[in-house]
Amino acid sequence: PKCIPMSVCVCVCVSTMACTLLGVVQTEGGKVKGKNQNMGLLHSVDVFKGIPFADVPGRWELPKRHPGWDGVLQAIKYQKRCLQVTLLQLSSQGSEDCLYLNIHVPQGVSRGLPVMVYIFGGAFLLGASNDVPFLGNSLYDGNEMADRGGVIVVSVNYRVGSLGFLSTGDARMPGNYGLWDQHAAISWVKRNIEAFGGNPDNITIFGQSAGAASVNYQMLSPYSKGLFRRAISQCGVALSPWAIQLDPMATTKKVARKVGCRTTNEEEMLLCLKITDPVGITMAAKLNLPVMNLLEFTPVVDGDFIPDHPSRLFNNTADIDYLAGVNSMDGHLFAGVDVPSINQRRKETTNFIKRLIGQKGAEAIQSVYSMYSANWGSVPQQDMVKKTVTDIETDYLFLVPTQVALQLHAQHARGARTYSYLFDMKTRIPGLPSWVGAMHAEDVQYLFGKPFDKPLIYFPRHRDLSGYMIAYWTNFAKTGDPSRGSKVPTIWPPFTPSRHPYLVINSDITKSSVRYSPRPGDGRYTSRQETLNTWTDLDGSL
Template sequence: HIMMIHLVLVGLVLRSAAAAKTEGGAVEGLNVNTGLFRTVEEFKGVPFADVPGKWEKPKPHPGWDGVLIATKFRERCLQVTLLQTKTQGSEDCLYLNIFVPHGLSVSTNLPVMVYLFGGAFLLGASNDVEVFGESLYDGKEMADRGGVIVVTVNYRVGTLGFLSSGDERLPGNYGLWDQHAAISWVRRNIRAFGGNPDNITIFGQSAGAASVNFQMLSPYSKGLFRRAICQGGVALSPWALQKSPMVLTKKIARKVNCWQTEEDNMLACLKIVDPIKLTMAGKINLGSVLCSGPVMDLLQLAPVVDGDFIPDDPGKLFHNAAQFDYLAGVNSMDGHIFAGIDVPSINNMKETTTADQVKGLLTGLTKEKGDAAISSAFDVYSVHWGLAPDPAIVKKTVADIETDFLFLVPTQIALQLHANNTSGASTYSYLFNMKTRIPGFPRWVEAEHAEDLQYLFGKPFSLPLVYFPQHRDLSGYMIAYWTNFAKTGDPSRGNSKVPVLWPAFTKYHQPYLVINNSMSKIASKPYGSLSPWPLQIPPMPEFLPQQPPEPHAASPAGTHQLLPESHRLKRPDRTPSSA
């Protein structure tokens, strides 16, 4: 009889609807069975704001009568397709999705994790990249295995999300305001879904990670969430801030035939242009990269210092982030995909990559810093080559340069600024270096940009035939660390067991966890290369520690260097295997 009751209960779970009451009205989602006596409630396409006006901040949703059926993802925000030949999506796009885990009892007071997608501020969606019918950002596995509520949100991208005149006429940052509106909605409503509004973690990857960082730095976020995770991107990344927005806006205006020389007239013209035309005008012209400079220069639609949401240069705003626990890191080859566009020979077995090509790349990346910077940067990166360098080492150096410049160095500076400003909140650093699963790349390629996401979102469990046991191990570890951090502010403490204790990153000691399927390494040796481009961070006395490290914080002799003295930034020693 007991067995029969169990089967009936499981049968009910498979088919039952899930319901919750939000400020806009009642919503009904689906209960999905995830194991014996375990379910995840899914609410897809819940509105967190009204249809936004063109280049206006999001407005509260007016609500609805009756019950909103929330079982399907809504359209993404209007954007170019990946191949940039046409647009997809809608202006009616400010929706989020909620994944709530339940065991034998109904969940209450669960930690909440809000995910911001990446896509160069140009494209992406909360349900992006369907893999075998399942969204890459499906929160089911993470919610179920980690015991947290996962929320994925849409925000405006491209021209409609980030065009700016650099002043109050067209202030920009509309996509950041959307994210803020979504996090605020979660804080006001998540209790109805079993969540704890006082324990929200925001996390994101690439442009989504830079967005997380901007949310931390904004004065509007005070008390709004509790913790933050940046994966492969921070607000200090050179691609994450548009410093000359009006130059870009004039370029876009010319593409849509707004030729007025008087700026006010040109902006008035832009405001009446069809949104699809405006969106197409924001696409990247990849053809121009081969003759003009690094691909990074093409990533132009981005947040701006607007004097409001982002009141100052991001490097000067870390006092606003002092209240949040912070976890950040990069993939060991985050820059490889960009390096392959800038120096195509690195991925071609038959071609060699020359010292002149490496110098050419450094010239493009350090052009604001002058000739001396190029030569010192080249010396730093070629010091381990020897007289007749292995072709694979030269190729890997190109990937390392782009990884350092676009991701690693800015992330380390953000971690240092957080640790220097923190008031009791914790800081954690990692390097994800699981070898790539993308076929066709040379053997020295490790973790490509965005390759961490399949493990974090539990794809080796939901798509078991496409992965091996080692991938399931890694996925389990990442979900444990990330969700423990969301629960307690310490990735090693929580309900989930972890393979290695992850030490905190502090003002004077900067260990980082190396994440892969063997999980055996905490590294804290000095960064191998001198950063040839200390990014434009604020002057040292104000932000970086000047005094020597405290005795108890020092690491073993010769394994630790202070950032301000040497400006050495951690680059793990990564010698390639043969090509």
């Protein structure tokens, strides 16, 4: 067989399969050369790591185009993450020179490939495009997804924490620098991906947690018009109460005090922050506890990239196909921080629930407590009570905002489609109570094909689930319909203004996996609409 000639490729034909291996690729900044990764018999992926998509950013300034380079950039290793706190928040890591992306291109397939751009999560505080070491490579390594799904996978860095999201709430320091970085990365992909064999008119952005909320923000921004075609939010949306700063100047003043910029003159304070050691500013940004107090270093309504409250911007999503969902126990990780007794066998939990809800204000206690305790009985079992704590945080932080976002998208859609899901594969984390389902971020390992990449630590059912997710997600990226393309176990119907189906995703997907009440678990507590109404009444941001 003959290879299709390409000016940027070296053609190598293996057996009867036309296999195009990318050699040196010309981008707008200069030439890049990656590595070819073998994925098995007649399968390989070309991997380009550490390509700059923007110049080194100025502090609290918008990203600028990279000036380019001479010669051939050897894109064979990941670059540093953006400056941030470590997981335990005891020190910092990373660099201000951090705006790089990575590209995974499957070989043995045609040109004009769909493109999927991944935005990582991490509370807008930490994370990177190559984050979470996973037995030798990154959890976000896109090789399996690219190879099995026949799509180009791109992962991107962006500024986080105080350097990415500090804001005065006005034009002096408008904020959202991390969102602007994401936008710059997607724009670079739009301008350059054709040279890698991708279709610049078929880009899907997807992300998890803070990355999922970021995906939603990118959809809502007027700057994104025509930039991408589809979007996927996994466990987070812009309407999530933790995903928006309502009083950014208060946070900025708190950071200023921590780093010694103590002054009542705001202009002097901002000047002091500009010249302060960036590590000190980074260490001043730490995660709040309890989690129900929410995050501080997050996007803001800046009147520009996000011109209004997210709930009023869904008209900008009318032409974007949207798929969104949550994990059945997304709230367990955070509930375990706020109420540690839920993971302790002999500890009593009931009294903690009112305290937890009370963080939303006294008016919340009676209505929410009554709704979630309705079926407990006079002497509730402690496992039931502990699961209720998880349900409360799952609903408030993830499920209800996602359902509202799906409704708003479906209401504003002009030909674009909407899809809803619930990921419900039982946790693989050892030592947790038997009632714990799918925790926050547990979906990511399956989407990125870890059961195939590391088969010895998974069972066949995990590979089934991984195959299903890759097929649904990449079908959606290719066609806008998760059921059309690669074979899937059942048809996933769209979410519409009048009908709200969702797909339960686990290793045993059948026709009965399509359901119509997105309350996680067994639906003991209340109807979907009552859950939505209760939380939206208590939180004006929804």
